[in-house]
Amino acid sequence: MLDWKSHLRGPVDAKSPAATLDPLRNIAPPAMHASEPTAPRIFDPNVSLVLVGIRGCGKRSLGFVAATALRRRFITEDHYFKEATGVTRHEYLKRHGSQEFQRRDIEVLKMMLDNHRTGCVIECGLGSLTRPVQDHLRRYAQTNPVVHLVRDIDCIQQLLGLDDQSVRLLREGDPLHRTCSNFEFYNVEDRTRIVSDDGSPDPRSAAYSFKLQEVKEDLTRFVRFITGVDVNHSSYDSPFVLLETPPELRSFTHAIFVRSSDLIDDNVNLPELESGGDAIELCVDRWGPDMATVISKQVSILRRNAQAPVILSIDTSSTGINTTNTSVSQYFDILEHGLRLAVEYLVVDLEQSPSRIPQVIRGRGKTKIIGQRLFEPSSPVRWTDEECIVAYQEAETIGCQLVRFLRVATSRDDNATVFEFTNRVRSMPGSHPPLIAYNIGRLGRTSQVFNSILTSVTHPAIIRPKENERDAQITSRDAVQALFQSYVLDPLQFCIMGTNVAYSLSPAMHNAAIQHCGMSHKYSIPDSPSLAILDRLRKNPNFGGSSVVQPWRVELYHKLAAKSRHAEAIGAINTIMPLRGASDGTIYSLQEQASRRNQAGPVLGWYGENTDWVGIMTCITRHLSPRNAISTKTTGLVIGAGGMARSAIYAMLRLGCRKIFIYNRTQSRAEEVARHFNSWASFQVDSADVVRVLNSTQDDWPDDANPPSLLASCVPADPDRDEPPANFEMPLQWLGSPTGGVVLELAYKPLDTPLLKQMRRIRSNTGRPWVLSDGLENVIEQGIAQFELMTGRKAPRRLMTLEVLRNYEGDNGRFDEKTIQARLDGVCS
Structure with a gap:
């Protein structure tokens, strides 16, 4: 694989300006305390995003990722310095000396920020550790998001080969970035994967590797959330x-309750947290030096493993945290830090210094405040x-987005009276914040x-040596089982409709997930x-929904009473x-239908959705390298x-691709599909020429378009009508992309199709980084989306993947355990 990061960064050596200067010469002021005004976190939509941090924290790599996610120009300090002075930073240092270089470096950095206040992602170098630049960044953060990137210092030392003295300086300087930024992102290392002998990334290989895949997804979600740009990207x-x-608008949602001490003491099996909750609540129960970074x-x-919104709360009764008059500022420091991390929800104790809570609410950004009282x-x-x-009304008045009241139960009668309270709130006229109310x-x-809303639950993955009576006592599975047993x-x-479904993997995948969730x-x-x-x-009031496969994807479309706009497109x-x-x-409204998903009743019509495009979009996003960013x-x-080809085209359009070619053996069907999407695009993306038809595999690639970097073969394994079987190979003249790209093979019988075999040969012969995704990956991804759609419960991704791999039977029989584990690591991590 091409190392795009090293191409951008260039070599780091002891003679570089970054290694020569002592950036702590002009020390910045101490960290901001909660008593100072909270940094603003709501901005105009197009303002530039700035990244600051010490050497090796990943500013260059993650800046490129952020710019790609936000579709903005990426500006690096090194490039801008040369643009402004005509020479590189190293050359300037050699000509003018250290003192003049530092003066000019600070001056250029300020110019870079001031001249690019909108439409950019900006990487700041070590100048961000100097007092003048920090003063400038502090003012800049009043109008722009400034993100402090943090990384494990031992990883940085190993990456850069630094001596202990250099590491000490970096360790002392890094906290200063909290004084001049309004957000913070911890760059967690990607989990280690084995690299194959030829260094190629291939999800079908036991040695699949894809550099920065996980942190790319983490940061993409983070920057979209804090900027408000396309928050719901799908x-x-x-x-x-x-x-x-959001979980507060769905029925019977749960938040997995994890204490910070659980993580410190290594009492949590993190990968298992990917199911069992609609959110995850991190309760801070320890505080002290360095705990902000922890x-x-x-x-x-937690975000990486749970793939769910984070709720941050504070246990003031725990060691190291109390709310006496002398330490109340510590409580608000923790709240401020939660806002810096852009957690989706922040729990605020309504009885803690009520005069200061409005200040927290003003600085919340996109974070939702849960006003809490514990009786x-x-x-x-x-x-x-x-x-x-x-x-409750006071919490609403000060601006809380949700209200949570908890009471330590002293008798079972408390369970009846809490229902009376919730019913009184629900009967209040008008619109009010969602209420979370239960006994602990x-x-x-x-x-x-x-x-009904975000009940705190425990999880089998959390092992506590000592039980806390006030912690969550039930799991999400316990709660769901109880709801079925009580006839709520x-x-x-559920079923699958279509021809040739005897070998379908859907029953194994869905039934395992249903049982896992307690339904x-x-x-x-x-x-x-x-x-x-x-x-x-x-005629069956207990019918819940159905998967639909060939040949009825289009035919059933015309029998629907309602459909999603994606199915319509x-x-x-x-x-x-x-x-x-x-x-x-x-017929109930669609919102009401969604809340009643797990309840029987007369069937009055059909609603249609398409998750094939979701699976395809997920596979493309997962495997698309930054060099091939759309x-x-x-x-x-x-x-x-066919129907799958339509989904592939739509997925590419949703991702921003505006030039798509389609080839089909029967050209008239390809032309029909092209007309459909060009008509749709003329209203949606202001273009009537997004899909074009290729007439023959003998034709050269069109001169007016780049060679494709997104390829999807949608030729079915079991052909219907005049479709050919899945034996297609790509014409070589269509494979001219110098940076490779993503190849999706959507057939999975057989799994190793002629196209995948061809692309491996081409990759080996040319060295171009084509990333291959076989049909099983899309089966899993669309099935996960389909399960969540039909049941309203968060899918256990790893379990559903495991069931597909264990039940798939190809030409050579079933996968062995080693292959299953390798594919699990490739698809689920």
């Missing part, structure tokens, strides 16, 4: 999709008291089950492959769900013209 625009609907790292680690057993306030209503402790478990939720029947549903293959099954399903579906309604025949010059190529 843009499903559907209440059925978990990414589109919490930064913990937030990044101790000694508290005279009961759920039925008017004081509870007044406290063993006696409060009933109220925990029936609380109903067992539903009572069942997913099966119908006895009859006929479309007449729709009439039977419509594609003109094909792969998922149908029942639309239910009231006894008078009125731009106005990017070209895509799709082989085939």
